Amino acid sequence: MSTPRSDFPSDGSAAVPPPGCPAHNTGAGGLTRLYGPVAEADPRMMYEGLRRQYGSVAPVLLHGDLPAWLVLGHRENLEVMRTPSLFSRDSRLWTMFKQGRVAPDSPLAPMITWQPLCIFVDGDEHARLRTAVNDGLGQFNRHGVRRFVTRYTRQLVDEFEATGEADLVRDYAEKLPMLVMTQLLGMPEENGPLLVEAALDLMKGTETAMASNEFVVETLRKLVKRKTENPGRDLASRLISHESALTEDEVVEHLRLVLIAANETTVNLIANTLRLVLTDRRFRANLSGGQMTLPDALEQVLWDAPPLSVIPGRWATGDTTLGGQPIKAGDLLMLGLAAGNVDPEIRPDLSAPVHGNRSHLSFSSGPHECPGQDIGRAIADTGIDSLLTILPSLDLAVSEGELATTSAWLTQRVNSLPVRFTPRRPATVQEIDVSTPPPKSQPLPAVTSVASPATQLARPPVRRSWWRSLFGRR
Structure with a gap:
């Protein structure tokens, strides 16, 4: 020792x-x-x-x-x-x-x-790499992010709304950020559910975590090759064409960094904010009465329970x-x-x-301040707002004292949020709001049909070091 x-x-x-x-x-x-x-x-x-x-x-x-x-x-x-x-x-x-x-x-x-x-890195090398990431993330406006969040919120709720109950961590918070981020990176629609499962496997440190990491990296390499030939308005294309002249490996590794880090921190922010909204009567009443906005609630969580x-x-x-x-x-x-x-x-x-x-310090400060904090905020506040709009009768299915929190030495968040609500009847054609959903709005494909290594074993409930998954399995 x-x-x-x-x-x-x-x-x-x-x-x-x-x-x-x-x-x-x-x-x-x-x-x-x-x-x-x-x-x-x-x-x-x-x-x-x-x-x-x-x-x-x-x-x-x-x-x-x-x-x-x-x-x-x-x-x-x-x-x-x-x-x-x-x-x-x-x-x-x-x-x-x-x-x-x-x-x-x-x-x-x-x-x-x-x-x-x-x-x-610091200095000139940091400026070269960081500028590419900043410019890539900076091209997305809040309205565009909100459209993706609204789409996937509806699709995720479709998976459980008929039952009148759900676990908002397992069924919602752990899935929404990755689905949105895959679209910002420029991935095909079908990649979303696969990467959700792979990312969860990585975060929980299961026996299949290494295979999940290989799946993520290989998916990103295919994306880079595809975007090199057919660029679009997405993060991958911007990193590839950026004036900083990133190598292919640098593009892949920074896409992976953004994807995994943004996912974990935004999952934590959504889960902890939902817990606050569901358990603190002052916040619930204020939200309903219009005296406190959801961004105010998010800010309170960023002070009291930062994602890292x-x-x-x-x-x-x-x-x-x-x-x-x-x-x-x-x-x-x-x-x-x-x-x-x-x-x-x-x-x-x-x-x-x-x-x-x-x-607050939740997004750090200085040269290494979180470059994606505005996107994280947009995903969290739009996601929670959309969820509460679709299911306004949400209530905890257990007492507040039964909610367990996992504290790793770098992160802390609630493990699960069992809720009950009045099942929402299917909307008629006349009731569907067509102002925000994009053309594609089919239900998410069943993950069990995916031949991904991560789906071979059930995930244990214990969350392990996500930093190990982020940097240690390359």
């Missing part, structure tokens, strides 16, 4: 776990482990315990008891995000890598091993000080988005509404 670096707190103060951090959640030197069942049982309690003990930047241990810094303060997070000259995205700077202390099979390896992607709780990471380019802590060159810093969003320095009263306030 590795030991913490000598200049991490070793004066005896760290030997006593911070308040709220159980003793058996500590590792070498008494430092708190940022992973494992204890840390994931109540992340907010752990963050606040660390904040009381250390302030805005706390020393922690990652998998294998490797030392890192967890940035808890809102201001300190922004400082790290916005200062790439001091805090780089190039993981090759990490002292633990240079010392050979990161095992090849470490759970950290998939998410921090350097790769030629825009999220791992922690982002790894940044690496110090030289010795510096952050939040009163001595940061050495090569140190790893973990961005605590969830912790920064509840920093008492900026939110002394967590019960106060945050309507219209977008200064």
